[in-house]
Amino acid sequence: MKKNTKEEIVDSAVLLFNTYGTSSVSTNHIAEESGVSIGNLYYYFKNKEEIIREILECMISDWDHIWVAPSNGDILDGLQTIIRQSFHLEWKYRFFYRELIALMRIDEQLQQRHQEIEKQRIEEQKKLIENLINSGVIRNLRSPSDIDSLLTISWLISNYWLSFLESDGQEITDEQVERGVQLILTVFKPYLAI
Amino acid sequence: MKKNTKEEIVDSAVLLFNTYGTSSVSTNHIAEESGVSIGNLYYYFKNKEEIIREILECMISDWDHIWVAPSNGDILDGLQTIIRQSFHLEWKYRFFYRELIALMRIDEQLQQRHQEIEKQRIEEQKKLIENLINSGVIRNLRSPSDIDSLLTISWLISNYWLSFLESDGQEITDEQVERGVQLILTVFKPYLAI
DNA sequence: GACAAATTAGAGTAATTACTCTATAAATGA
DNA sequence: TCATTTATAGAGTAATTACTCTAATTTGTC
The missing domain is CATH 1.10.10.60 (Homeodomain-like)
Structure with missing residues (x-):
């Protein structure tokens, strides 16, 4: 080591x-x-900004490992696992999420790189949801724009749940992480086939 | 002036x-x-931190005006108005939301004050939802914990919608604000009486 | 108008900052 | 082996920082 x-x-x-x-x-x-x-x-x-950029590259590499993991077995289970691991990564690099917008405003290079991979990640998530619809796990959605809304909401939760806890002064524990996972499922609950 | x-x-x-x-x-x-x-x-x-604390007091005062406003007429309409105005305040003091956690870590006094009023605000929001349930606008909730989940999710959206747009590189326009309002309604949609 | 209190200006300072420069030391490989 | 590249140390610097101090000016009050 x-x-x-x-x-x-x-x-x-x-x-x-x-x-x-x-x-x-x-x-x-x-x-x-x-x-x-x-x-x-x-x-x-060269400077402090370059260190932060390097940290972002570490984050990206870590993320890739999460998404590459084959979700054999229950597809909904696989989703939960991904969400859970995402929360752990967000905690590992928590300074980045706490200061994201401020950091990107200072360093345009960082901004572009971050937005580039963020776009990819949203696409991946979209595919995953479509997968869930096709396999019948999710149903009863009224319109395609409903899918977008649901996607955005689950994205918001997965990205800001820890920030919310922190700003509320709560400790970040495994139970809290689990609450975050369940929260995302709450959004989908009305549309889940039992 | x-x-x-x-x-x-x-x-x-x-x-x-x-x-x-x-x-x-x-x-x-x-x-x-x-x-x-x-x-x-x-x-x-005395120093920079004290300036930021004073800005927080301005924010609090602005917030109070929003919530004091009497919601005469449609109760759901009133809710939307409050959400809309909240977004505008978040934009007015956007640096604060962008750097919230970092700022609170540096200045404990700021943290305590912020968490104090945040707690109040969540309580107010809770009462508003209960109001909606009592007046029959919201129904079909399975358990009290469902109320909590819904509340948390709508809180997350109302607090981080603008941050999400910013970190995604999107412009903040009135249309985007409206999308945020609608997003919150999406969460409640399955439980709304038509 | 005279006196005190409140307000304002700005020169000055000690500490910290990011970053450079030069001088060694270690690894490499022909 | 020995020359060249790679890696390391740390003293030094110019700029900026937060903040103090004193002296001047304005304001209010009797």
Whole structure:
């Protein structure tokens, strides 16, 4: 489990960002935390923004692993698993979700990359829902725009459930994560075949 | 419409925070933008955090006006109006919503105040829903926990709809606001008496 | 008008910031 | 082996930061 210098820097940055927020953490802090000299840090990263961009790439890679996982067995079960793992990733990189819009406003490159993969992800989710409709798990939807609405709502929940808990001052526990999963199912409940 | 110095500072702060984000805006910037000397700014505010706290108080006051408004006429219409106005307030103070969790982590005083009024607001919303149930607008809910779920979901949408649009790179227009209102109604649709 | 209190201006400061530069040390490979 | 690339350390710098201090001005009150 030997980490190289670059990984060491990224890991320390995530730790500090999660704890103190990006604006309170300087490159000097990151260097100190990771036990790497300032000079060496700047050998690997041009600036703080580039570190954050690298963290985004780590997130993307983590996400890919979740979606690649084959959902053998119950299709609804597979969906729940994906949602659950998504919540865990959001927690791992929580600083990013807390400050998302602010970060993207500062760094346009970050914005473009994030929006690019976000678009992909929505498409994937759309396909998954269509799958559920085709296999008869979901029915009784009145119009195609209803699908869009449902999709948007479940997206909102999966992306902001942890933020809501945090801003409400609640602890993030496994039970809370489970509540989030169930919340998404609540939205679909009226349209689920028993 | 003559503004006093304190208001001038607060207004400039909101403008700059919305445009550049709190971390990029210094007290010096705010002083310059508002045409007030640094010394004078510090006469009114101990530091940047205190300015943000004052902005929160402005928000709270604005919110109170929305909820005080008597919902004469259709109760469902009144609800929609409140949601619509909420979105407009969220946009007015958008920096606050963008950076909420980060801001609260830095300033515990801000966190406590925000969570205090947030709790109140959830209670108000709960009463409103109960009102809708009692007056027969909403029905067919299976259990009391269903009410809670519905409430949480509509809360999530009303709080994060604009954030979602922003992080998705979409413009905030009146039509988008209306979509947000309709989205919340979608959640209740299966339970609405026609 | 005279006095006190409230308000304003802006020069000044210590700390921190991001980032550069140069000088070594370690790894590589011909 | 030894020369070249890669990696590391850390002192140094210019800019910016939040905030203080003092001195001047305005305001209100009698």
